Amino acid sequence: MTSVTAHDYAWTRSSRLFRYALEAGYTLTLVRGVAPREVLQVMTAEPQGTCTGTDALIERQDELLDPTDYWDESFVAGAFAVPGEGGDWTLVLHLGDGGTGMRSRFLETLSAGGRAVVHSSNGGKPMHFFHWYEDGELRTTFEWPTVRGGSTPDALNPVMRDVGFALSDDESETTERVDTKAAVLALTERLTGVRVTEELLQEAEYQLGHVPEEPAEEWTGIVIDIEAAAPIVDCGPSSSTP
Template identity: 35%
Template structure:
């Protein structure tokens, strides 16, 4: 397990302002990008380079713009666009304005026989962090309120120590520090998976676009 801290992920807000206010990031161990799309029941679209091009593909899907993925021609409206890449033995799923990765049915399917880590925030500052193994939640909490956790590992003192080491403020008082809760979620994700995300990695990785049904 790495000793990464929230301060190592401050770049996310600066480098990807189009994602920081609403994103869902899901990591699944030992599954290929294509295999993950199959678990989602998704139609596989085209590959793109980097998160920025993935976000453009999401916009094209929403707008049905000229130049959109040819796979869109046969798809209906009740689908969600996702981008999937592979890093260090994990499939990494990026969503903007979506929450497939934290939907119970989806998490159960994605984590069957393996491990899953997902964190999410929407434009209303609703956020979640999940750690699952074999279709079951080991830990869940809202990064803004990290003192309140549920799941079999929630009360483990080592979990509290781990969260504090990542940069979460575990105090319950009104003066607790909210500023690092998003980068702290990234740091915790790295500690649990060993997958280091950087701005360069997200800008240069090949993402396969997929179009998944809503559960």
């Protein structure tokens, strides 16, 4: 495991790419031991060729999605292989459109017998999320580092403190304010061995896939019991004037 901390990701504060990701939304996923093409297949993505760099990835997203269809939750994902701890990993990046990104059922499948780590932002709201999956199970997840969920919500606490997170509301726990997004990137590297840099993302050759939106749940209708909803009120015997 590397000794990286949030300070190693200070570049995100001045990065044009990262500023766009936070404003428009993004999801960055790392999956161990599954090739990019196989990852896209698990995501039921329709192959869309390749492109080089994040600018081209954003252009393809704009080309393939209808900008007037605000309800369309499909998205374009770009994937490429990168070395990391324990072998090759696949990095999957989705930029823009609110960062809809990876779905939980994909991550459960992709992490079976391995590991998947995800962090994301929905774009300007702001809502930022982190998920760690191991052997098909969501182990630790959080929006705020002090409020964690998953099957083992506290398993990463020592590492989280080490990279720079404050895990209590006591401000004396840390001597300086830490960029939580930089800390999330550092935590991701601790779990994957993959150092994410602006150059890595901008120069990569992405295999592209258009991931369709989730099918709508079948509408079964609603049955209303009118008698139960509107009980009769007894106002007593009526009287009339002759």
